[in-house]
Amino acid sequence: MKVENLSSRDKKYLWHPLTQHKLGKPQLPITSAKGALLFDESGKDYIDGIASWYTVMYGHANDTIVSAMTEQMQKLDFVMFSGLTHEPAIELSEKLMAILPDNQAKLFFNDNGSTAIEAAIKMSLQYFHNNGEKRDTLIAFEDGFHGDTFGAMSASGLSSYNGPFEDFLLKVVRIPTPKEDNIEEVKSKLSEILKENSCAAFIFEPLVQGAAGMKFHSAQGLDELIGLCQQHEVLCIADEIMTGFGKTGKNFASDNLSNKPDVICLSKALTAGMFPLSITSCTQKIYNRFLSDEVHKGFFHAHTFSAHPLGCAAALAGIKLLNSPKILERRNYIENAHNSYADKIKDHKKVKEVRVMGVILAIDLQIEMERYGSLRDELYNFFLQRGVLLRPLGNTIYVLPPFVISNKELQKVYDTIAEALDTF
């Protein structure tokens, strides 16, 4: 009997996300993973240069996290979070409150990034509804990304994802991200919007727009925009799903702001990539708006797997690691190594711009795109052949490795990018 390999079995019944199945190569089967490495069927290894969509920051199959989850699974696997509660969620709320910005007071659990955003949007709309106000407009950045469910997609400004659904989205008005040279311009555009619309919330990826190509913007500029919104009682929602848990240098990108967001969304590295779980945190003032003798003024929104104990256990173990001496040493090392590497390649003729924030390194390429069917796909395959997993976004290559990547592995990622710069 012929044993079919995983690639051909995959093709038979599976439909992959973000994939045009008529084009492109088969999906690469991964059979195991450890630390910063992924292994395929033949035993070939690949360095996970983007921490599997910036989730597994403490490395794949991290022993501490695996044992915390195993222990939890044997004690309490799962219960509903409506009417019942459990220690992992309670302890996680205590540990998170200790590191979140001071104005955060309540945590609402969901099960993935998009649903954290949905909860944030619905919370904002109902916040005004409960007060007899109808505020129907959201403010968001151009090219933001907030997820693929309808509310989240409405807030997202990347038209490549939204095309077929444009007619069915919530009302959103957009502003450019603030840079050193346009802050006044963006502020006056925002003032106009605030005057002409009934705005409920401003939703943004603080400091770094991930899916847009790891684009950075000004913390001071964002701070001023939040200030303006808050003057109009518009709720400010920081989507820290990508930036949270040490990516930008601090625990949260919001730690760089003096005007703190009213709502913060967390997922991805929250559970160290080990379990789908997310949190929408908010201020006491928002929470209080839902307290009433009228039942329907509560927040009637739930996901079956809210606050799954396994996810909470993974998150608790992850938070303990985040600022442990060993991980702090790695976070510093990676940031310094990124900076030295950026210095080295910044004048390369194929490099248009290179930027570093925390453990994020992004390189915008200056390459004649016309010479390639899809430069992005060719780069992706080039890296994969050399044992490095990177997913370029358009003509931006970015590296966002697990904190535990070894010096040698990180150097190999850099060398492979250097080779690509000389090849393409």
Ligand SMILES: *Cc1c(COP(=O)(O)O)cnc(C)c1O
């Ligand atoms: C990944 C991501 C989301 C969506 O999270 P999912 O778990 O994929 O639904 C939302 N916002 C940002 C900034 C993200 O990076």
